[in-house]
Amino acid sequence: MRTGRLITPVTLLAVTLLIVIIPAERSGWKLSLDTGVIPFLAAFLTTVGIYSIFTLALNVQWGYTGVFNFGVAAFFMVGAYTGAIFSVGPADPDSSLRYVGGFGDVFSPPFLDSEQWLPFIVATLAAGIASGLLALLLALPTLRLREDYLAITTLGVAELLRRVVIQEDGLVNGSRSMIGIPSPLSGYFSADTQRFVDLAIVVVLVAIVFLVVERSIRSPWGRVLRGLKEDEVAVAASGKNVFSFKMQGFVMGAVIMGMGGAIFAFNRGSIGPTTFEHFFATFLIWAMLIVGGSGNNWGAIAGAYVVWGLWTTTLQLNGYDLPDILRSRIFFMRDFLVGALIVIVLLLRPQGLVPEERRVSSWLDRQMRHQRKKPPEPAAAPES
Amino acid sequence: MTILPDRYAARLADARDRYRRLGDRPGAIGLWALIAALFLWAAIFQTQLFVVGMIVGSVLALGAMGLTLVFGILRFANFAHGDTMMLGSYIAYLLFTGTVVGSQANIDTDIGISLDQLPGATSKLGDLSFGYGLLIAIVLAGVAMALFSIALDRLVYRRLRRRNSSIVIFAMAALGVAFSTRALMMIIWGPDPRRYVSGIHLAQHYPLDIVLKTDQIFIFVVALALALLLYILLFHMKLGKAMRAMADNADLALVSGINTDRIIIWTWAIGGGLMAIAGGLLAIQASLKPDLGFGLILPLFAATILGGIGKPQGAFIGAMVVGVTQEVSVEFFSAGYKPAVAFVILILILLLRPRGLFGTTS
Amino acid sequence: MTAVLEATGIVAGYGEVEILHGVSVSIGQGEMVAVIGPNGAGKSTLLKAMFGLIPTSSGRVQLNGTDITNQPPDRIVARGMSYVPQTENVFPSLSINENLEMGGFTRSDGLSDRLERVYTLFPDLTNRRGDSAGKLSGGQRQMLALARALMLDPDVLLLDEPSASLSPKMVESLFEKIGEINSSGTAILLVEQNAKEALSLSDRAYVLATGENRLDGDAKGMLESEDMARLYLGE
Numbered sequence: 001m002r003t004g005r006l007i008t009p010v011t012l013l014a015v016t017l018l019i020v021i022i023p024a025e026r027s028g029w030k031l032s033l034d035t036g037v038i039p040f041l042a043a044f045l046t047t048v049g050i051y052s053i054f055t056l057a058l059n060v061q062w063g064y065t066g067v068f069n070f071g072v073a074a075f076f077m078v079g080a081y082t083g084a085i086f087s088v089g090p091a092d093p094d095s096s097l098r099y100v101g102g103f104g105d106v107f108s109p110p111f112l113d114s115e116q117w118l119p120f121i122v123a124t125l126a127a128g129i130a131s132g133l134l135a136l137l138l139a140l141p142t143l144r145l146r147e148d149y150l151a152i153t154t155l156g157v158a159e160l161l162r163r164v165v166i167q168e169d170g171l172v173n174g175s176r177s178m179i180g181i182p183s184p185l186s187g188y189f190s191a192d193t194q195r196f197v198d199l200a201i202v203v204v205l206v207a208i209v210f211l212v213v214e215r216s217i218r219s220p221w222g223r224v225l226r227g228l229k230e231d232e233v234a235v236a237a238s239g240k241n242v243f244s245f246k247m248q249g250f251v252m253g254a255v256i257m258g259m260g261g262a263i264f265a266f267n268r269g270s271i272g273p274t275t276f277e278h279f280f281a282t283f284l285i286w287a288m289l290i291v292g293g294s295g296n297n298w299g300a301i302a303g304a305y306v307v308w309g310l311w312t313t314t315l316q317l318n319g320y321d322l323p324d325i326l327r328s329r330i331f332f333m334r335d336f337l338v339g340a341l342i343v344i345v346l347l348l349r350p351q352g353l354v355p356e357e358r359r360v361s362s363w364l365d366r367q368m369r370h371q372r373k374k375p376p377e378p379a380a381a382p383e384s
Numbered sequence: 385m386t387i388l389p390d391r392y393a394a395r396l397a398d399a400r401d402r403y404r405r406l407g408d409r410p411g412a413i414g415l416w417a418l419i420a421a422l423f424l425w426a427a428i429f430q431t432q433l434f435v436v437g438m439i440v441g442s443v444l445a446l447g448a449m450g451l452t453l454v455f456g457i458l459r460f461a462n463f464a465h466g467d468t469m470m471l472g473s474y475i476a477y478l479l480f481t482g483t484v485v486g487s488q489a490n491i492d493t494d495i496g497i498s499l500d501q502l503p504g505a506t507s508k509l510g511d512l513s514f515g516y517g518l519l520i521a522i523v524l525a526g527v528a529m530a531l532f533s534i535a536l537d538r539l540v541y542r543r544l545r546r547r548n549s550s551i552v553i554f555a556m557a558a559l560g561v562a563f564s565t566r567a568l569m570m571i572i573w574g575p576d577p578r579r580y581v582s583g584i585h586l587a588q589h590y591p592l593d594i595v596l597k598t599d600q601i602f603i604f605v606v607a608l609a610l611a612l613l614l615y616i617l618l619f620h621m622k623l624g625k626a627m628r629a630m631a632d633n634a635d636l637a638l639v640s641g642i643n644t645d646r647i648i649i650w651t652w653a654i655g656g657g658l659m660a661i662a663g664g665l666l667a668i669q670a671s672l673k674p675d676l677g678f679g680l681i682l683p684l685f686a687a688t689i690l691g692g693i694g695k696p697q698g699a700f701i702g703a704m705v706v707g708v709t710q711e712v713s714v715e716f717f718s719a720g721y722k723p724a725v726a727f728v729i730l731i732l733i734l735l736l737r738p739r740g741l742f743g744t745t746s
Numbered sequence: 747m748t749a750v751l752e753a754t755g756i757v758a759g760y761g762e763v764e765i766l767h768g769v770s771v772s773i774g775q776g777e778m779v780a781v782i783g784p785n786g787a788g789k790s791t792l793l794k795a796m797f798g799l800i801p802t803s804s805g806r807v808q809l810n811g812t813d814i815t816n817q818p819p820d821r822i823v824a825r826g827m828s829y830v831p832q833t834e835n836v837f838p839s840l841s842i843n844e845n846l847e848m849g850g851f852t853r854s855d856g857l858s859d860r861l862e863r864v865y866t867l868f869p870d871l872t873n874r875r876g877d878s879a880g881k882l883s884g885g886q887r888q889m890l891a892l893a894r895a896l897m898l899d900p901d902v903l904l905l906d907e908p909s910a911s912l913s914p915k916m917v918e919s920l921f922e923k924i925g926e927i928n929s930s931g932t933a934i935l936l937v938e939q940n941a942k943e944a945l946s947l948s949d950r951a952y953v954l955a956t957g958e959n960r961l962d963g964d965a966k967g968m969l970e971s972e973d974m975a976r977l978y979l980g981e
């Protein structure tokens with residue numbers, strides 16, 4: 001058991017070393033706010049933060065409610081595009097950019113002097129709502145069926161929506177990508193400082209999401225959710241509407257994913273259909289949650305950190321003078337490893353880096369006992 | 385809830401009961417009628433697309449029948465099925481041409497030994513675009529993928545089974561396998577499309593204004609023959625009956641003295657062999673590309689669920705429906721939406737009749 | 747009398763939950779033995795443990811003198827013991843004939859002879875050979891389940907509450923059939939909720955409670971015992 005306990009700190013330490021040493025070495029061990037390891041780490045942590053929003057959201061769905069979403073990309077994408085069209089201005093008819101909406105100006109009348117922040121808040125909320133509605137729509141036909149039917153459906157809808165984006169050229173600029181999405185507060189700071197501002201914004205958001213999820217999960221409502229994952233029948237027996245609770249968990253996760261998508265859009269500045277391919281927008285997030293440990297919010301964040309750490313490290317490695325046979329394949333090798341990593345973690349350490357906390361069985365037991373205490377139904381006429 | 389006066393509420397409940405007493409019939413009949421109408425209409429008014437759709441469907445069917453067996457017998461959604469199907473077609477490619485990407489991207493290298501070196505292996509068979517070398521390669525790829533699937537089961541899925549993992553963990557592991565498989569193909573053969581045989585292959589004209597390449601007819605015949613073989617296995621041989629029994633009720637199969645572990649091995653072997661041959665046939669008329677496999681997942685699952693999980697005869701019909709609908713949709717929607725057709729079918733079936741055509745439980 | 751099936755000190759359960767805390771039963775050649783007891787006594791669990799469906803952590807199961815503890819079910823079936831689960835005991839999408847074939851899966855020889863023998867025992871199934879089992883009524887399903895278990899002509903048959911959810915009339919003809927099977931020489935271990943019926947049919951009986959042996963003895967004697975009646979027969 002001793003080696004088992006060491007896995008988590010050793011992994012975290014190793015990843016930290018990797019992400020610090022390689023960029024530090026490549027920038028000649030110089031410490032500066034403008035180049036080298038510090039801005040790299042700021043950008044790195046910002047991305048980890050954004051991914052943490054997704055893993056926390058997925059954790060609500062899978063880790064706590066046991067609802068199986070294989071189409072994170074769909075909610076991610078709806079959130080990102082909604083965020084984009086609510087934060088940019090209307091499309092300029094003279095440019096080649098074509099998209100619907102462009103409500104950025106609407107929500108920021110000049111007299112408020114709020115164009116640096118208000119549209120972003122509106123856009124983030126709109127992204128959450130749009131993604132939540134999509135979840136509601138998908139869950140209605142599938143949530144009562146076998147768990148894996150929802151998985152197939154969400155997987156399918158992610159692909160369908162990507163198709164729609166590519167085909168309906170005027171919707172969100174088709175496969176040419178939405179570009180020029182502003183980032184919050186960008187007018188107040190220089191480009192170099194902006195990355196630290198971005199990081200700060202993301203950290204605050206992750207903290208908020210984390211607290212909200214933790215609070216709800218520990219509330220009586222959250223206990224029912226967790227009970228659902230453990231023993232659906234027992235929860236149903238205690239008189240709770242299983243379908244409705246599952247739905248709430250699923251929609252809550254989707255809302256957070258949508259908001260994460262909006263933040264991602266602000267941060268990237270441009271998004272296109274290739275951004276939301278399954279590997280990048282669904283599978284990577286699942287890999288993070290599984291590696292980190294589903295059913296634990298710290299695990300969700302740790303997973304985002306570790307997997308994104310390994311991901312960037314391979315990018316960094318490519319900066320070195322690698323032999324051709326490796327250089328031409330390094331990204332495919334990375335993809336292979338991420339796929340294999342999931343399987344290996346599921347086989348060897350299914351609880352992930354940070355195991356699930358105490359089960360809610362005691363609560364379930366109490367519920368069941370409560371049921372039994374009720375006076376029994378008058379029995380059918382005795383047999384003899 | 386007193387929206388309706390009691391009198392009407394009672395009458396409504398009555399009607400509902402009466403409908404329920406009809407049981408499963410209306411749904412099943414409705415679905416069959418819908419499919420018959422679709423086929424009839426397509427055959428008459430869109431004959432060319434209908435025929436092409438049947439050909440596409442017959443190849444999909446080989447994949448879907450393997451998928452439904454695994455789904456029914458092992459009880460999990462194998463999200464890797466599309467990618468491993470693609471891997472099968474690449475293995476046939478490797479055996480036939482001996483080509484892989486060399487030390488630099490975009491520059492191929494030859495491993496030195498391949499089936500196209502056999503005498504006359506590449507001379508065309510009749511009107512077909514390929515010689516016997518490719519056929520041997522596809523058959524061998526079937527054997528290779530059968531072994532690959534069994535190995536994967538021993539390595540991954542059996543361990544999860546022994547631990548009584550939930551179906552979700554299985555599906556997750558399968559997704560991991562799917563992405564790793566695709567990356568593996570990228571590593572070995574690169575992301576660019578490849579073809580078994582280069583050169584132009586002309587189509588022939590047939591009555592009713594049907595234009596087909598001889599390859600397509602070949603594909604259809606082979607796919608049908610394999611489906612027929614599978615039917616004989618499943619309905620007339622002991623092993624196949626045991627597979628169906630296990631898909632019906634795995635616990636009872638165990639209790640009856642059926643060696644379920646052996647049935648599982650056979651399921652993977654048959655599913656793996658079929659998927660490789662399906663992949664090979666698919667690549668004959670199109671091209672090979674590592675990321676095409678993932679796009680097959682939705683049509684395969686739509687066919688499987690439409691037919692009823694664990695029912696190969698259902699998967700066969702389901703695949704035909706998906707194939708024909710996909711092709712015919714081009715008349716009405718942009719071809720870019722073709723991959724979305726399967727999804728729409730999937731949603732409809734989940735809404736209307738989640739157990740599918742032959743399924744016994746919902 | 748030599749025991750065909752002998753289980754001694756069985757400890758078993760599901761995962762970490764131990765249900766049986768050392769149960770012993772034995773069945774002699776051609777005997778009919780009932781296992782009765784209140785809900786949750788571990789009656790069904792006992793059958794599953796003896797049949798290798800759940801791991802036995804301690805204790806021993808012997809079939810015809812051979813140790814079969816924790817053997818996989820296919821080996822146990824081949825050694826001459828069959829089991830009929832309480833519910834879902836037919837393959838609904840398989841035909842009746844195929845259901846029976848599955849019952850004889852472990853042997854490849856003499857299938858048609860065995861089929862004929864079973865069809866003679868269950869004439870009602872004969873003219874429905876080709877129908878899928880899913881179309882059968884509850885009572886017919888139980889008959890098919892019995893027939894499936896008899897395909898290999900077992901020495902011992904384990905029956906898990908065959909009468910559950912059947913109409914009284916069906917129960918009667920089912921028990922009649924069970925008696926018939928027993929008198930043809932197959933030893934039967936019958937787990938029943940319907941204690942009176944079971945006792946009147948059996949030679950001997952065991953009473954289980956909370957995973958332990960509580961009583962055992964002559965079935966007729968138990969049926970007449972007043973303590974028994976009060977405690978377990980609901981009178």
